[in-house]
Amino acid sequence: xxxxxxxxxxGDCLRILDQTRLPAAVEYVDARSAADVADAIxxxxxxxxxxxxxxxxxxxxxEARNGADVRAAAAELVATRPTAVNLRWAVDRVxxxxxxxPARAEAEAARIHREQIEADERIGRFGADLIVANATVLTxxxxxxxxxxxxxxxxxxxxxxxxxxxxxxxLVDETRPLxxxxxxxxxxxEQAGVPYEVIVDAAAAGIIARGNVQAIVVxxxxxxxxxxxxxxxxxxxxxxxxxxxxxxxxxxxxxxxxDVATPTGAGVGIEERDDAEVLAFAGKSIAPxxxxxxxxxxxxxxxxxxxxxxxxxxxxxPPYGASIAASMKQxxxxx
Amino acid sequence: xxxxxxxxxxGDCLRILDQTRLPAAVEYVDARSAADVADAIxxxxxxxxxxxxxxxxxxxxxEARNGADVRAAAAELVATRPTAVNLRWAVDRVxxxxxxxPARAEAEAARIHREQIEADERIGRFGADLIVANATVLTxxxxxxxxxxxxxxxxxxxxxxxxxxxxxxxLVDETRPLxxxxxxxxxxxEQAGVPYEVIVDAAAAGIIARGNVQAIVVxxxxxxxxxxxxxxxxxxxxxxxxxxxxxxxxxxxxxxxxDVATPTGAGVGIEERDDAEVLAFAGKSIAPxxxxxxxxxxxxxxxxxxxxxxxxxxxxxPPYGASIAASMKQxxxxx
Numbered sequence: 001x002x003x004x005x006x007x008x009x010x011g012d013c014l015r016i017l018d019q020t021r022l023p024a025a026v027e028y029v030d031a032r033s034a035a036d037v038a039d040a041i042x043x044x045x046x047x048x049x050x051x052x053x054x055x056x057x058x059x060x061x062x063e064a065r066n067g068a069d070v071r072a073a074a075a076e077l078v079a080t081r082p083t084a085v086n087l088r089w090a091v092d093r094v095x096x097x098x099x100x101x102p103a104r105a106e107a108e109a110a111r112i113h114r115e116q117i118e119a120d121e122r123i124g125r126f127g128a129d130l131i132v133a134n135a136t137v138l139t140x141x142x143x144x145x146x147x148x149x150x151x152x153x154x155x156x157x158x159x160x161x162x163x164x165x166x167x168x169x170x171l172v173d174e175t176r177p178l179x180x181x182x183x184x185x186x187x188x189x190e191q192a193g194v195p196y197e198v199i200v201d202a203a204a205a206g207i208i209a210r211g212n213v214q215a216i217v218v219x220x221x222x223x224x225x226x227x228x229x230x231x232x233x234x235x236x237x238x239x240x241x242x243x244x245x246x247x248x249x250x251x252x253x254x255x256x257x258x259d260v261a262t263p264t265g266a267g268v269g270i271e272e273r274d275d276a277e278v279l280a281f282a283g284k285s286i287a288p289x290x291x292x293x294x295x296x297x298x299x300x301x302x303x304x305x306x307x308x309x310x311x312x313x314x315x316x317x318p319p320y321g322a323s324i325a326a327s328m329k330q331x332x333x334x335x
Numbered sequence: 336x337x338x339x340x341x342x343x344x345x346g347d348c349l350r351i352l353d354q355t356r357l358p359a360a361v362e363y364v365d366a367r368s369a370a371d372v373a374d375a376i377x378x379x380x381x382x383x384x385x386x387x388x389x390x391x392x393x394x395x396x397x398e399a400r401n402g403a404d405v406r407a408a409a410a411e412l413v414a415t416r417p418t419a420v421n422l423r424w425a426v427d428r429v430x431x432x433x434x435x436x437p438a439r440a441e442a443e444a445a446r447i448h449r450e451q452i453e454a455d456e457r458i459g460r461f462g463a464d465l466i467v468a469n470a471t472v473l474t475x476x477x478x479x480x481x482x483x484x485x486x487x488x489x490x491x492x493x494x495x496x497x498x499x500x501x502x503x504x505x506l507v508d509e510t511r512p513l514x515x516x517x518x519x520x521x522x523x524x525e526q527a528g529v530p531y532e533v534i535v536d537a538a539a540a541g542i543i544a545r546g547n548v549q550a551i552v553v554x555x556x557x558x559x560x561x562x563x564x565x566x567x568x569x570x571x572x573x574x575x576x577x578x579x580x581x582x583x584x585x586x587x588x589x590x591x592x593x594d595v596a597t598p599t600g601a602g603v604g605i606e607e608r609d610d611a612e613v614l615a616f617a618g619k620s621i622a623p624x625x626x627x628x629x630x631x632x633x634x635x636x637x638x639x640x641x642x643x644x645x646x647x648x649x650x651x652x653p654p655y656g657a658s659i660a661a662s663m664k665q666x667x668x669x670x
Contacts, residue, residue: 023623023624174511174613174622176511179621183621183622186623197627198626198629200511200536201511202536202568203631206634206635209635210605234538234540236576240576240579241575278509279517279533282616286617287358287518288522291532291533293532293533293534294506294534294542295534299540
């Protein structure tokens, strides 16, 4: 099984797989400074909250090695994606470890990278245990190694279930408007040798109704203290269809995705992105000139529709207010 | 308010708006024989069950006028889309009226066309009465004049509500994979001066959850005797989201769409179309080479999720077994 290596530390540069070119081309860019990494983050060559954090950590290691201004670079990196919690967290960790010694910065970046790889592996094992034999498992967007640097969260569960012989196939929502499912998840499953079929997002409910899906596993962008899940737009509709047909709906995410400062999903702002993502594709307009669009990037799935949240410290079950609080407490005690 | 004129009878030809070219280009082809019309139906230049029936009726009028073999032409036309019920029904009506006289064939084709236009108007009025003031109404695919030759069924309701001052805007699902929403419905609403916004299909549930939709109106490909509705894939997911948030879910369709020989939606075969429709977007490949897809063209919405069925003979309410049977009986008595 081959996993993507979306970033690779080369000592004098960070080699970055350019995700904007997938699946048409597998191309790498070598970032030799924090400015190069910041540019790659801005143009989405590197994406996925955990992976952005790791890339920024290595960017500071590069900057320390180059004898450049590490604190200025840290500020530039944090500004690239101001809402990504992992980004600031990773930058702060490297700054604290650095202490003027490039070797320490590099070691801390490598540690953050390794921790995420290990978290993915644990999420994969905990999640695969929940998958029944001969399952078709549906996923949305890309919560894969391309977003984490490891085997992925939701895709970590799918890949581990495949290795365990439980998986018939993955069903991959194409995930309009930016097609992270058709472009990135399909590519990643192809690399990993996991059988998959791509579907349009709107086909999922009917396929679930016909009994052809045994589990749904998705990632998360933010999980509120009560277990409400903000994730890529389309996740909520999947959760409704799952509930209507008693199909388990799992969210796979590291504990760092849980924001206890957000009490419920109502407190999560929904980013509205550019109309052009909806109205054009590959530079070609699909709607009449002058059309307007709405383009919410996320939606919120209420905790009541979530069967379980799969974390690197185990599987959280309802009521999530209690299970999340207990898990966060254990994590703090262990760190 | 401008409505599309997807076909126009010119005496010596049937002028057909080429829907495959919309919205990039508004182009017409002049069909001068039944073979020309059959070709236009096959390549989807003319689409929508009612409109295909009307086009086939005019095709026989052309054939009668040309002194050609009308019965052979009828067989060719019926074979173009074997599952379209309206097609066979319209062809049979023209054959029965013809009796060797080209003028009679032409008059019957015009009558079928006029009846559909009138049915759309009635559906529009009955449906608009159901829409509350200041409504945002969501629709899926294209159940418009481009599919009927009139003002449309679901779009007839939206246009009539707009004329009545009730509509804030229409929300238009883009309707992957063939984008009939973004391409055709958006174009038709633009022509009609109805304010609209295009959304990706997966965005609907989250927008409904935030209270921004007051009604959903869709068309139907087939309605079973119990009120189960087969329609473009994605309809079922919309109905689930509507039910979860107590948003009325209306189906607008002529009585000819109801198939009393199909007891429930379980009896409706779901056409699986070519993978290539999913794996490419606007002609460009979006997934890795060798990817597989599933491409169901329709799904089935159970009658329990349908608030009302809007027909040209009035609004049908649950229990649909009884209301459909009564309505069909009245229609037969009136004909």
